[in-house]
């Protein structure tokens with residue numbers, strides 16, 4: 001992956017990041033909020049300084065090799081440089097992942113604010129990115145009427161035009177111009193052209209959707225042409241249809257983005273409710289689900305987690321074994337797995353769980369819409385759908 005700075009953020013990138021492990025080096029992760037209230041936008045110097053100071057102090061207590069320590073110390077310098085370069089790029093925050101020993105860095109400019117934090121671990125800490133992707137699906141929006149069409153990409157609250165199509169459709173017959181058979185003939189002629197236009201748009205949608213990493217397809221425009229386009233979509237594209245938005249073909253990009261946001265909120269509420277229904281059924285009926293921190297950790301250790309469900313940004317401190325990586329929600333002094341006597345505190349246990357689950361190929365869902373969130377909180381705020389039944 002080398003060194004990269006990119007304004008685009010896709011699910012595939014986050015999955016690749018989560019799997020990156022530059023043995024024997026560690027990865028330093030920085031999420032930094034940019035203060036837009038300062039003219040020109042500037043990372044709050046105090047925030048970064050505080051994070052760096054804490055990180056340096058934390059290094060003393062960690063059991064690192066000389067190589068690892070040198071790499072992390074270099075990372076902190078690189079992050080200072082990245083934070084300095086960030087405001088000019090116009091984002092609201094930055095996510096940076098650095099492993100200097102492996103000559104590797106990835107930087108993402110984020111269009112939404114984040115809670116500033118700095119973390120050092122064996123892999124990049126992607127939870128904040130994963131949650132944001134979950135909140136803001138990447139849509140391909142296809143707006144079409146009888147003669148024109150626009151393809152718009154919407155991602156993280158921003159819309160950008162991808163393509164415009166205009167078909168040569170004869171104008172509608174004006175009143176009093178044609179009569180009887182002649183009018184019906186011309187009507188058919190126009191419908192042929194509209195049909196070809198819709199085919200062209202469906203083909204353009206198929207191409208555009210295949211090229212990029214979209215999460216869903218959204219249609220907009222007059223009801224009649226939207227219905228025709230829906231029928232004309234390729235079978236491969238149909239399952240990706242996320243919904244329709246009430247915007248005209250000529251709508252400004254801001255309006256397209258806002259309509260997609262509304263659609264995403266509604267879609268999330270439906271999806272969250274469905275996930276909690278599945279979890280409850282898996283726990284109570286089929287035995288392929290668990291809820292609560294201890295049971296979820298147990299399932300994760302056995303590689304059984306297919307999907308992880310977390311209520312909002314729920315987290316709590318826990319313990320980890322520095323020797324074997326065992327995670328615990330309890331208060332053991334000795335590691336239950338390898339017996340070594342030095343369990344260490346971790347401030348964000350759930351984040352560790354999410355990162356590990358992602359590494360095993362599990363998907364994490366942050367349940368933030370009501371009433372789904374309250375339903376999950378009532379069951380311990382975390383749960384998992386399992387790949388197999390635990391005996």
Ligand SMILES: [Zn+2]
Nearest residue numbers: 321324335338
């Ligand atoms: Zn251990």
